[in-house]
Amino acid sequence: MSVARFKDLCVDVSCPSAMVAFWGRVLGLTSPADNPNVLVGEVPEKTIWMCQVPEPRTVKQRVHLDVQTGSIDGLVREGATVQSPATEEQHWTVMEDPEGGEFCGFVRDTVPAYRLMELVVDSADPEAQARWWAGVVGGDVGSRPGQPYYWLENVPGLPFPYWVFVPVPEAKTVKNRIHWDVTAPALQPVLDAGATLLRPKDDEIGWHVCADPEGNEFCVFLS
Structure with a gap:
């Protein structure tokens, strides 16, 4: 039984206004007039907060977004840069947003209005990560024979189809620039599941x- 529910996404950025404009166009989200640093969709779970931080991106992001698009040229016109073109073996284009953050573009004949396809997390042990998060937020763990990655699907509240965990050799060295929020009736069951408390709720947060x-x-966030 899950102990929390997916809430939304947060992206660390240097310039919120520029990144709100870019990601709003790329993902098909809008920014409300009374809160220009957030993107919203037709359900609360599609919310993406652009959080201004002083530190720039310095290493490859361990969390990135995969998006659906009608063309890679269209993403470039919006302000993205091609890092690694698609090939016969790799059916996606690795790109960078205006601040250098990696994301992947998947060309589709039909593109939905909301274009976030999946959240991808670099992992030392993708299977363990997928099963741990399934225990926290629910959903089904998926895999393919002979493939090293695992994913979650059918996660309650998740506004995109897949949450993917992929193997990488390098260890995590800095704070992730993309993270997710969850809601829970209480914090302790999340900690009992194996999470570590980095900073408790206080007068500032x-x-x-x-x-x-x-x-x-x-x-x-306690519900």
């Missing part, structure tokens, strides 16, 4: 900052 077993930061 209204949520608990935690980390999963591989150190990926996420925030817990």
Whole structure:
């Protein structure tokens, strides 16, 4: 039985206005007039907060977004840069957003209005990560024979189809620039599942900052 529910996404950025404009166009989201640093969709779970931070991106992001698009040229016109073109073996284009953050573009004949396809997390042990998060937020663990990656699908509240965990050799060294928030009736069951409390809710923040077993930061809002 899950102990939390997916809430939304947060992206660390240097210039919120530029990144709101870029990601709004790329993902098919809008920014409300009374809160220009957030993107919203027709359900609350599609919310993406653009959080201004002083530190720039310095290493490859361990969390990135995969998006659906009608053309790679269209993403370039929006302000993205091609890092690695698609090939016969790799059916996606690795790109960078205006601040250098990696994301992948998947060309589709038909593109939905909301174009976020999946959240991808670099992992030392993708299977363990997928099963841990399934225990926290629910959903089904998927895999393909002979393939090293695992994913979650049918996660309650998840506004995109897949949450993917892929193997990488390098260890996590800095705070992730993309993280997710969850809601939970209580914090302790999340900690009992194996999360680490990094910063408790206090007078400055209204949520608990935690980390999963591989150190990926996420925030817990008590419901």
